[in-house]
Amino acid sequence: MLWTLTGIAALVLTVTLGARTSTRVAENRIAGARAGWHAEGCAAMVRARADSALVASEHPARVWLNLDSLLTSSGVRDGCTLQVRAHGATADINRLGEAQLRSLLGALGRSRAWRDSLTDAILDWRDPDGAVRAHGAEAEWYDAAVRPRPRNAPFASTREIALVRGAEAAGLDSVLGADSGRVLLTRAPVAALVAIDGIDEELARAIVAARVRGDTVGIDAVAATVSPWSGAAFLRNRLDVMRRVTNTPERWAVVVRSTQPVAEWAGVIKLTLARHNTRAAVVEWRRR
Template structure:
């Protein structure tokens, strides 16, 4: 090959290298621009989220408002998409975890009662409940119908959907149980708002007592266990009073905690910022005791 050929080849390789480097520089610039834009959008979404948390607090403190139903014994309150201007929006939900049975705190009889409402085979209920208890307890000793495998957490459930990893639980079964179970809250059950399946898990509760509680929800909220006892027949009242200490420890008549999920975003983008707030209702406001930012 002549010297001209070598020179031409060198020029071509140089042009190729310059082209590749230029393309890489442009790609890096585009990536940097996209990253910067996403950071700006995420910051705007976070500010929208914080604004919605303040709106939630203000609505709670100023009845009548969309949250009034929760004060009367409702289970969930929602702030639909709120337009905050300049393309930002936010939404929020406020839920009462005491309308469900706490998966990490409930004892075996309470779990069996709730599971029987969904699973109508006694042997299967025993197997599922024992496997659940073996999953969450710290020891390695299996229960009669349980399972202490190496994959067990041996600690509290992170959320209800973790049940899918426990022996015997399928996705469809967990979906059926989800309306009645939670991993949040104090473990007490709100008798003014919990569904029939959860009320039945309380100590000293008969079918009559459950029916009375459900029928009474159209009127004023019950204030305490004595008010409930006054509505019952002698036999149902006697059953309640026989387990009175256990009942008053397990039951509440207003939500001790509320869980708020607040989301902020920018319209036209998929970017959102979310926070879960564990709150305690106190005089005229919601006291935030824990934040979980996503």
């Protein structure tokens, strides 16, 4: 009799625990769906706010130039947070050659050994072969470290950069990205600017100083204020520099997060906005 009662009690406990687990799973799914819907609503409001501001303004170019300030200062909706970033505020990691990568990393003020090691590791991650560079790392190193193997192709996103050996805690997302656009003179830091042939550190710092003062960043005018050798380097490469830089964001990337207490992935929307005359066009909209 005792064994029978014990068995019945164990069965009841198992059924109860299973029911509770199923209930929690269902509740999490419902909460995740609600967070996703909430983030979708916030993202729609972001697009509408950008669009209406451009249409209403007599100076839509000025609105577009400072769209991040407009969106983050005006608020969107309770329960959502925004991250707004201009394309071109960083250098495109997929377009940089070895010398340009070394210039960019060298401008961060770290050691030469760190610069050389990370340069080779980035190139090994991106190039199509499995040959290891002098200071680099290929699949064997990542396997030993139990980490994802190199893509051996262009970086698919900015977040992927942190997977490269040596880039884990380097904070490179402020200077490197996976955008395909031109470098934005009104936003890019010194390290991103020196990755352009023809812009040395002196000219890059003069560009940043001009925008801090609130001056219009005309690169020809700024280049006229630097030393003769810095100016000469710019003039030798001027045509290429002009093709690779811009004063106006080509696109804005906006990440909208619902702050409802669910799984981190549940309520995150990424949209990319491009300006079409006086309208804000959505060129990408996806749930992350």
